[in-house]
Amino acid sequence: RPSPRCIVAMARTQSYWASVEAEIEAYLKKSIPIRSPETVFEPMHHLTFAAPRTTAAALCVAACELVGGGRDQAMAAAAAIHLMHAAAYTHEHLPLTDRPRPRPGIQHKYDPNIELLTGDGIIPFGLELLARSMDPARTKPDKILRVIVEITRATGSQGMVDGQYQELGLDQLGSEYDIIEYVCRKKEGELHACGAACGAILGGGAEEEIETLRRFGLHAGMVQGIQGKKKAGLMEEKIEKLKELAHKELKSLKGKKTELISSLIEPSVAAVQIS
Amino acid sequence: RPSPRCIVAMARTQSYWASVEAEIEAYLKKSIPIRSPETVFEPMHHLTFAAPRTTAAALCVAACELVGGGRDQAMAAAAAIHLMHAAAYTHEHLPLTDRPRPRPGIQHKYDPNIELLTGDGIIPFGLELLARSMDPARTKPDKILRVIVEITRATGSQGMVDGQYQELGLDQLGSEYDIIEYVCRKKEGELHACGAACGAILGGGAEEEIETLRRFGLHAGMVQGIQGKKKAGLMEEKIEKLKELAHKELKSLKGKKTELISSLIEPSVAAVQIS
Numbered sequence A, B: 001r002p003s004p005r006c007i008v009a010m011a012r013t014q015s016y017w018a019s020v021e022a023e024i025e026a027y028l029k030k031s032i033p034i035r036s037p038e039t040v041f042e043p044m045h046h047l048t049f050a051a052p053r054t055t056a057a058a059l060c061v062a063a064c065e066l067v068g069g070g071r072d073q074a075m076a077a078a079a080a081i082h083l084m085h086a087a088a089y090t091h092e093h094l095p096l097t098d099r100p101r102p103r104p105g106i107q108h109k110y111d112p113n114i115e116l117l118t119g120d121g122i123i124p125f126g127l128e129l130l131a132r133s134m135d136p137a138r139t140k141p142d143k144i145l146r147v148i149v150e151i152t153r154a155t156g157s158q159g160m161v162d163g164q165y166q167e168l169g170l171d172q173l174g175s176e177y178d179i180i181e182y183v184c185r186k187k188e189g190e191l192h193a194c195g196a197a198c199g200a201i202l203g204g205g206a207e208e209e210i211e212t213l214r215r216f217g218l219h220a221g222m223v224q225g226i227q228g229k230k231k232a233g234l235m236e237e238k239i240e241k242l243k244e245l246a247h248k249e250l251k252s253l254k255g256k257k258t259e260l261i262s263s264l265i266e267p268s269v270a271a272v273q274i275s
Helices: A004-031 A038-050 A055-066 A071-092 A112-132 A141-155 A160-167 A176-202 A207-227 A230-251 A259-265 A267-274 B004-031 B038-050 B055-066 B071-092 B112-132 B141-155 B160-167 B176-202 B207-227 B230-251 B259-265 B267-274
Strands: none
Touching: A004 A038, A004 A055, A004 A071, A004 A259, A038 A071, A038 A112, A038 B160, A055 A071, A055 A176, A055 A207, A055 A259, A071 A112, A071 A141, A071 A160, A071 A176, A071 B112, A112 A141, A112 B071, A112 B112, A112 B141, A112 B160, A141 A160, A141 A176, A141 B112, A141 B141, A160 A176, A160 B038, A160 B112, A176 A207, A176 A230, A207 A230, A207 A259, A230 A259, B004 B038, B004 B055, B004 B071, B004 B259, B038 B071, B038 B112, B055 B071, B055 B176, B055 B207, B055 B259, B071 B112, B071 B141, B071 B160, B071 B176, B112 B141, B141 B160, B141 B176, B160 B176, B176 B207, B176 B230, B207 B230, B207 B259, B230 B259
């Protein structure tokens, strides 16, 4: 049973992540009004919010605040990360004629054609949002370009798409556990690494802080990914090792209040994320 | 029978467009090496070049040169435009379970899953290429961000994706000719408008030149689009009207050598593009 002091700390971190998630959602709702042509924008709105949240977007905001930036400086990048994730989620659930294994049945509100095209619209929209967010008074355009490169890489052929290939069994890597680890690295790991790095870049972090937070994000994201798999119970050792690596990175960030951000890898917080 | 002088002019414009196309292709080949993981990059390379060329990419380079810019300044944007078009082409030909009309049979070298994921990788890659092309000595980062906004809009939900919706009959607009016109405006028209505007932005054109070239691109692209449809023969009047509008825009560009760029809407050049 946790101590009262511990419960207070848990409540504080939970309310922190909840407030970040709520702000990202509000930003996205404002950015995707249901406008004409409604046949296009209504599914875009729906599928953006139908996808499960990824903590990579919230981590982007938290990393920005950790290095001393303002929450609003990271909001467009966090929204873009969620949108790229939502597009990938939508396309992962498309009924194609050659899906090697059936996906867990999700409710399809739209026909496959609409889901395909909506995903194709969400990807450029996320990057448009980011490119438009330039405010020379606060964030220099070259920083935004750097963040665009980060996000396109993490979500493209070298990142998330590579993970999706492996997940579909389109390539043979090794044992079942090797594949799970590789997929979680490419999908959740690199997306969280990207989120943390983007937040640190936008918040004005030093290069060393950016790289430390990137490594923290990679480990924390892999923990999230593996914990979401059926075989997670058999990979406890791996999960503990990754948590240790993640904590080690945060410890190297001298003089920073890392308590909130470290809560991302604690089960109590993970439970809140999932619920 | 064309006069000898006319034949010389035609040969000159043909060799101009051919050299632009060849440079874009060389740039793309260099940008997409077949590297590890090959299961991801080999299909990306193949599907990038399997898509038919769009003159929107070449128009981007031509518009840049017309306003006084160097060819290399427009190359990344032209490549990005081709990549977005190639991704759309790949996804348009995916065998989904609810395609309302069969697509003309194209050779599928890969399974649908790979084609879906490759398209999903090509979209961010095109924008990554553009974001990485920043060279502060020649092109300011805010110009690149502006071009990213142009390309994401033209190829996203308000642009190409909207055209694909209409083309699939997912929405009812009006008569068959109204639909053809709308689809050609959204797909070929706005992509060419975007190409011309991006080239003019990157080449350092004045705002007025950018908007004139954008309108020229819209009309020229619609001509290309309609000419590619089966019903083109019944839409001659519309085509002539669009050509007239396109020529009118170029005439307003005082003191510019518009001969090469105007050849984009002449049948002799169109034939070269197709062959």
